[in-house]
Amino acid sequence: MKRLVMAAAMAAGLAGTAMAQQPPVSLQSWGSFHVGGREVVISGQPVREVLFSPGGVPARVDPNGTYLMGSMYAQYMIPANPRGQAPILMWHGGGLTGVTYETTPDGREGWQHYFLRRGWPVYVSDAVERGRAGWSMIPEQTGGSHLLLTVDNPFERFRIGNGAGSFARGEVLPGNQFPADRESYMNFMRQIVPRFTTTDALTLEAYLALLDRVGPSVVVAHSQAGLFGWRAAQERPDKVRALVLVEPAAVGDAAKVAALRNIPVLMIYGDYIAQDSRWPTIRGNGVRFAEAVRAAGGSVDVVDLPERGIRGNSHMVMMDRNGDQVAGIIQEWLASKGLYQ
Amino acid sequence: MKRLVMAAAMAAGLAGTAMAQQPPVSLQSWGSFHVGGREVVISGQPVREVLFSPGGVPARVDPNGTYLMGSMYAQYMIPANPRGQAPILMWHGGGLTGVTYETTPDGREGWQHYFLRRGWPVYVSDAVERGRAGWSMIPEQTGGSHLLLTVDNPFERFRIGNGAGSFARGEVLPGNQFPADRESYMNFMRQIVPRFTTTDALTLEAYLALLDRVGPSVVVAHSQAGLFGWRAAQERPDKVRALVLVEPAAVGDAAKVAALRNIPVLMIYGDYIAQDSRWPTIRGNGVRFAEAVRAAGGSVDVVDLPERGIRGNSHMVMMDRNGDQVAGIIQEWLASKGLYQ
Numbered sequence: 001m002k003r004l005v006m007a008a009a010m011a012a013g014l015a016g017t018a019m020a021q022q023p024p025v026s027l028q029s030w031g032s033f034h035v036g037g038r039e040v041v042i043s044g045q046p047v048r049e050v051l052f053s054p055g056g057v058p059a060r061v062d063p064n065g066t067y068l069m070g071s072m073y074a075q076y077m078i079p080a081n082p083r084g085q086a087p088i089l090m091w092h093g094g095g096l097t098g099v100t101y102e103t104t105p106d107g108r109e110g111w112q113h114y115f116l117r118r119g120w121p122v123y124v125s126d127a128v129e130r131g132r133a134g135w136s137m138i139p140e141q142t143g144g145s146h147l148l149l150t151v152d153n154p155f156e157r158f159r160i161g162n163g164a165g166s167f168a169r170g171e172v173l174p175g176n177q178f179p180a181d182r183e184s185y186m187n188f189m190r191q192i193v194p195r196f197t198t199t200d201a202l203t204l205e206a207y208l209a210l211l212d213r214v215g216p217s218v219v220v221a222h223s224q225a226g227l228f229g230w231r232a233a234q235e236r237p238d239k240v241r242a243l244v245l246v247e248p249a250a251v252g253d254a255a256k257v258a259a260l261r262n263i264p265v266l267m268i269y270g271d272y273i274a275q276d277s278r279w280p281t282i283r284g285n286g287v288r289f290a291e292a293v294r295a296a297g298g299s300v301d302v303v304d305l306p307e308r309g310i311r312g313n314s315h316m317v318m319m320d321r322n323g324d325q326v327a328g329i330i331q332e333w334l335a336s337k338g339l340y341q
Numbered sequence: 342m343k344r345l346v347m348a349a350a351m352a353a354g355l356a357g358t359a360m361a362q363q364p365p366v367s368l369q370s371w372g373s374f375h376v377g378g379r380e381v382v383i384s385g386q387p388v389r390e391v392l393f394s395p396g397g398v399p400a401r402v403d404p405n406g407t408y409l410m411g412s413m414y415a416q417y418m419i420p421a422n423p424r425g426q427a428p429i430l431m432w433h434g435g436g437l438t439g440v441t442y443e444t445t446p447d448g449r450e451g452w453q454h455y456f457l458r459r460g461w462p463v464y465v466s467d468a469v470e471r472g473r474a475g476w477s478m479i480p481e482q483t484g485g486s487h488l489l490l491t492v493d494n495p496f497e498r499f500r501i502g503n504g505a506g507s508f509a510r511g512e513v514l515p516g517n518q519f520p521a522d523r524e525s526y527m528n529f530m531r532q533i534v535p536r537f538t539t540t541d542a543l544t545l546e547a548y549l550a551l552l553d554r555v556g557p558s559v560v561v562a563h564s565q566a567g568l569f570g571w572r573a574a575q576e577r578p579d580k581v582r583a584l585v586l587v588e589p590a591a592v593g594d595a596a597k598v599a600a601l602r603n604i605p606v607l608m609i610y611g612d613y614i615a616q617d618s619r620w621p622t623i624r625g626n627g628v629r630f631a632e633a634v635r636a637a638g639g640s641v642d643v644v645d646l647p648e649r650g651i652r653g654n655s656h657m658v659m660m661d662r663n664g665d666q667v668a669g670i671i672q673e674w675l676a677s678k679g680l681y682q
Contacts, residue, residue, distance in 0.1 A: 065491030
C-alpha cells in the first residue's frame with residue numbers, strides 16, 4: 001500500500017521526499033457549506049430550449065422566476081486535537097479563490113496546512129463571484145463586466161517580475177521568493193478566475209453571514225480581502241477575535257474606527273514596495289488607517305518583513321518559498337494574544 | 342477543547358450527535374492542483390484603467406497578450422491507511438462543482454467522506470468553466486452565453502418535485518429522498534453555478550490531463566459528466582480502472598466502444614424515471630450504449646435502484662437521504678472487481 005500512497009502523492013505533484021517529512025493529520029471533521037445571498041425575481045424574458053448534453057433531450061428553460069445570488073462557499077477542516085482558541089477563516093484576494101491557501105504554485109503545502117497541522121480549525125472560503133461560490137446574476141444585477149488577466153499582468157503587478165515588460169524578459173526581482181519558474185508561474189495563472197469590480201457590497205454581506213454562522217474567529221485576509229476584513233470586523237466586532245491583514249489592498253470605514261478598539265490587528269507587508277508604482281500609496285493608506293485605529297484605542301501591529309530581515313516577498317506572501325516563515329510570525333503573534341494553547 | 346470542536350462542528354451546520362458518531366480520519370496528505378488548459382493570444386484591444394479596490398491606486402490593464410484557458414481544479418485527500426487499489430476521481434454534473442460530493446444540502450457528509458472513510462484516496466474536482474477551475478476566456482473563445490437556473494428549475498427537472506409547477510406548490514414526488522425542505526433546497530441552489538453549453542471539448546481535454554497526471558483511477562461521474570466519463574475512458578483506456586456512471590446524461594463515442602472492453606462499468610439510475618418527460622429517453626440511450634459496449638466484449642452492469650428495492654432517488658443521488666446506501670452498492674461493486682482490499 002505504501003507504493004500506492006507514494007504514487008498518489010507524486011501524481012499530486014509533491015516530491016516523495018517532501019511528503020515523507022510530513023506526518024499524517026487527524027481530522028475530527030471536514031466538509032463545506034454555502035452561506036448568505038439574496039433572492040432576485042426576473043420577469044418578461046422569453047423561454048429557451050436548451051440541449052444540456054449532446055444526444056440528450058432538450059429541456060425547456062424558463063428564465064423568469066426567482067434566483068439566488070450573492071452566497072459564498074466555505075470548506076472547513078477541524079483537527080482532532082485543536083489547540084487554536086478560535087477557528088481561523090482564510091479570505092483570499094481579488095481574482096483568486098480559496099486555492100490561495102491550499103497549495104503553492106510549485107506544489108508545496110499552503111497556509112491551510114501550516115495552521116491545521118498546528119491544531120487550528122481552518123475555514124478556507126471562496127468569496128461571492130468566484131470559485132465554488134458561483135456568480136449567478138453577476139453581472140446581471142451588479143453591473144460591470146468580468147476582467148481577465150494576461151499571463152504577464154500578475155507577474156508585473158504582484159511584485160514578482162522586475163517592472164513593466166519583465167514577464168517577456170523572464171526577469172524576476174532580485175532575490176524574489178515567489179516560485180517564478182515558468183511551470184510554477186503558469187500553475188499560479190491557472191488559479192486566477194474572472195473578476196468583477198462591482199460586487200463589494202454583496203461580498204461583504206456574505207462574509208458577515210459567514211461570521212454569523214461560524215462565530216468568533218480569527219480572520220486572515222489577503223489583498224482585496226483587506227477591505228472585507230476591516231469592514232467585517234467593524235460590522236461584527238464581537239465575531240472577530242483577531243484580524244491578520246496580509247498586504248491589504250484597502251482600508252476600513254474611517255467613521256467606524258472605534259468599533260475596532262478591542263480587536264488585535266496584525267498587518268504584514270512584503271518586499272520591493274518602495275520601488276513599486278502603486279504599493280507605496282497602498283501601504284501608506286494602510287499605515288495611516290492603522291494610526292487612526294490606534295488613536296481610537298485599538299491595537300495594530302504593522303510588520304514590514306524586510307525590516308525584520310525577511311526579504312524577497314512578493315504580493316503572494318503565502319506562496320513564496322519563505323511563506324512558512326511568515327506564517328510563523330502570524331502563529332507567534334496569535335499565541336501572544338492568548339489565542340493558542 | 343471538546344467544547345471548541347463541538348462549537349465549530351455546530352457552526353458548520355452539523356448536528357452534535359451526527360458528528361459524535363463519526364470517528365476522526367487520518368490523512369497522509371491533502372491539497373489541490375490545477376491541470377490542463379491552453380494558451381490564447383489576444384491583440385488589438387484598448388488598454389483599461391482599473392480601480393481594483395476602493396481607495397486603492399488605479400492599475401493599467403492591457404488586455405492584449407497571452408491568456409491561459411481551459412484548465413481544471415482537483416482537490417485530493419489521501420488516507421493514512423489506504424485500502425482502495427486506485428484513487429477515486431469524482432466528477433460532478435452540469436451547473437455544479439465538486440461540492441456535489443463534499444456535502445449534502447442538509448449538511449450530512451458526502452460521498453467524498455463515504456469513500457475516504459473506507460480508505461480510498463479521493464480526488465474531487467471542478468471541471469472547466471466552473472468552481473475553482475475558473476472560466477477565463479469563456480465565452481470569448483468558445484461562444485455561447487452562460488445559463489442561470491431559477492430556483493424551481495432543478496426542483497422540477499431533477500425529479501425532486503412532482504412535475505411542472507411543483508416548486509410553487511411545494512409538492513415533492515411521493516417518497517422522495519432528496520432533502521427538499523426549503524432551507525436545504527436553497528442550500529442546494531447556492532451550490533449551482535453558471536453553465537455554458539459550449540465547453541465540452543475543452544472539458545474533455547482537461548479531464549484527460551487529470552487522468553494523465555493522477556494515473557490509473559476509478560472514475561465516478563454524475564449526469565453531464567457521464568459524457569466525459571465515457572469519452573475519457575475511450576481516449577485513455579489504460580488510465581481508467583473502473584467507470585461508475587451515476588445517472589449519466591449522455592453516452593460515449595459509438596465508433597469507439599471497443600476501447601471500453603477491458604474497463605468494468607457500473608451505471609446507476611434512480612426513481613421516478615418512467616413518469617418523467619425526458620429521463621426515459623436519456624436512460625434508454627444509456628442502456629442501448631451499454632449493450633453496444635457489451636457486444637464489443639465489454640462488461641457493463643446497469644442498476645435500476647427501484648428494481649433493487651431502493652426507492653425515492655432523485656437525480657442528485659449522492660445528496661439523497663439514502664445516498665450512503667447507493668454508495669454502498671458502488672463500494673461492493675468495486676470490491677467485486679478486485680479494487681478494494
